[in-house]
Amino acid sequence: MAKITTAIPAQAFEVVRDRIAEILIDELENQVAKFYKEELNAKVHIERFIPFDDSELPIVNVGLARGDFDNQTTIDSDGTYRYNIDCYHSAKSTKDVQGDTLANIRLQTLVGACRAILESSQYIRLNFPPPFIMNRQFENIAIAEPPDKKDTISVVMARLTFTVRVPENVDVTSANLIAGFDTQVKLALTEKGYIYSGDNIPVPPVTDGSVTVNGDAFGSVAPGDTINVPVENTYGDLLGSLIGGKWIIANTRFIDSDGSEKFRPAGETIVCIPFITTIDIEFGDLGDSDIERIIGANQASNFTTNVLTNVATVVYEINTVPTTLPFTLDIGDTFKTTITRTTAIVLSRVVLS
Numbered sequence: 070m071a072k073i074t075t076a077i078p079a080q081a082f083e084v085v086r087d088r089i090a091e092i093l094i095d096e097l098e099n100q101v102a103k104f105y106k107e108e109l110n111a112k113v114h115i116e117r118f119i120p121f122d123d124s125e126l127p128i129v130n131v132g133l134a135r136g137d138f139d140n141q142t143t144i145d146s147d148g149t150y151r152y153n154i155d156c157y158h159s160a161k162s163t164k165d166v167q168g169d170t171l172a173n174i175r176l177q178t179l180v181g182a183c184r185a186i187l188e189s190s191q192y193i194r195l196n197f198p199p200p201f202i203m204n205r206q207f208e209n210i211a212i213a214e215p216p217d218k219k220d221t222i223s224v225v226m227a228r229l230t231f232t233v234r235v236p237e238n239v240d241v242t243s244a245n246l247i248a249g250f251d252t253q254v255k256l257a258l259t260e261k262g263y264i265y266s267g268d269n270i271p272v273p274p275v276t277d278g279s280v281t282v283n284g285d286a287f288g289s290v291a292p293g294d295t296i297n298v299p300v301e302n303t304y305g306d307l308l309g310s311l312i313g314g315k316w317i318i319a320n321t322r323f324i325d326s327d328g329s330e331k332f333r334p335a336g337e338t339i340v341c342i343p344f345i346t347t348i349d350i351e352f353g354d355l356g357d358s359d360i361e362r363i364i365g366a367n368q369a370s371n372f373t374t375n376v377l378t379n380v381a382t383v384v385y386e387i388n389t390v391p392t393t394l395p396f397t398l399d400i401g402d403t404f405k406t407t408i409t410r411t412t413a414i415v416l417s418r419v420v421l422s
Contacts, residue, residue, distance in 0.1 A: 081201075081235045082136055082150045088195050089152060089187065089231065090115050090131045096186045097129075108158070108175040109182050123222050126159040127179055134230070138237070147203065148237040154229040156180050161222050168223035169215065176225045180210060184229060195233070204234040308335075346370060350406055352417035360417070361407040366398040378418040382409040 094113045101110045111127035121128050135151040156179045160171035184207055186192070194202040208230040215225055277289040280296055290296040300309050300316060309318040320332040323339065333339055352360045373395040377383060385392050386405040398404055410417050 081148060081237045082133055085150065085195065085202075085233050085235060086115065086131060086133055086152060088197070089154070089233075092192060092195065093129055093131070093154075093183060093186060097182065100182065106178075106182075108178045111156070111158075111179060121157055123159055123224060126157050126224065127175070128155075128157040129179070129183065130155040130157075145236060145238040147234060149232060149234045151208070152231045152233065154183055154231055155226060156183060156229070157224065157226050159222050159224045168221075169225070172223040172225045173212075176212075176227055180227045180229060184210070187231060200236075202233065202235060205232065207231055346422060348372070348404075348419075348421040350419045350421075352408060352410075352419070359407065359409050361405060363403060363405045366400060366402040366404060369397065369399050371395065371397050372421045374422055376418075376420040376422075377408075378420075379411050379415045380408045380417050380419060381411045383407070383419060 090113050097109050097111055097113070100106045108127070111129050112125065114128065114130045116132045117130050130153075132153050132155070133150060134153045137149045138146045139149075140147040156176060158172055158176035158179055160166075160168045160175060162168035163171070187195075187205070188207065193205075195205060211228045211230075213226040213228065215223070277291050279289055280287045280298065282298060287298060288296065299307065300318070301307050309316050311317075318335040321335055321337070321339070322330065322332055324330060348364075350362050350364075352362065354360050375383070375394060384407045385394075385396065386407075387396065387398065388403050389405070406419055408417055408419065
């Protein structure tokens with residue numbers, strides 16, 4: 070029968086490994102953002118052993134290499150852990166610099182930055198409260214032999230050995246309830262929650278919860294109950310769906326006069342302008358043989374035919390340029406029609422469609 074009744078927490082060497090990676094991520098990103106050091110724009114991995122693709126470089130990989138223990142007692146010991154911080158970089162040759170030279174220069178810049186970050190006085194204890202970190206130091210830097218292959222891109226690698234000494238405790242102690250002390254536990258980002266308390270502290274009553282829709286009060290719900298908030302249009306049709314934690318009402322779909330499908334945000338007013346396909350021009354001025362009319366176009370239309378009444382000749386102009394059927398009027402165009410009557414004293418008419 071198992072005697073350890075609580076979960077075994079992460080060991081010190083695991084916590085330190087993750088903290089090393091977290092510090093490198095924060096500080097390398099800061100160097101790139103503030104000082105534009107693109108050679109430090111490296112992704113940081115933990116315990117990765119799958120080979121890196123050239124397109125992923127530059128890369129930093131943090132992994133545990135070895136752990137030694139001393140000063141052991143029945144419940145704890147001092148652990149000295151060695152971490153490998155592997156740095157990878159690459160470069161292509163330019164007309165001024167060979168790719169292998171540039172790759173090594175970039176690699177050494179990245180290696181130097183990693184060493185400087187972790188040896189900075191800001192990270193004497195790697196952001197842990199004292200006295201958790203007993204000592205931390207770099208042992209060495211090793212540059213790997215470049216791969217023996219003829220590629221258009223030069224890839225190089227270096228390893229920093231970083232040693233951290235920390236106390237390691239293996240005893241898991243079950244806590245006893247202490248009457249008179251309580252802890253408020255909140256649910257997510259709300260003000261609702263529970264109180265874990267000792268026997269002599271009464272648990273406060275739980276009140277009804279308020280329900281709001283878009284910030285407006287909708288109602289309340291009793292503890293343990295649920296409430297359904299219907300979202301519907303004026304015809305009683307249910308609308309919307311849950312997308313990304315929000316209830317979203319889809320855009321309004323309509324068919325334009327030219328047959329095309331259009332969408333507008335739900336709740337937005339749609340202004341419809343009738344689509345005119347016919348122009349009917351009357352020519353009074355009885356007694357005049359040659360007459361013209363000028364109109365302005367406020368929408369686009371296509372015209373292919375005309376019907377002429379008491380018209381001997383007709384000339385069309387768009388923006389002072391003569392044209393013949395078929396033609397297209399665009400918004401803002403000026404359209405001029407000039408006719409010669411067949412009979413001067415009879416009403417004339419031009420109908421375009």
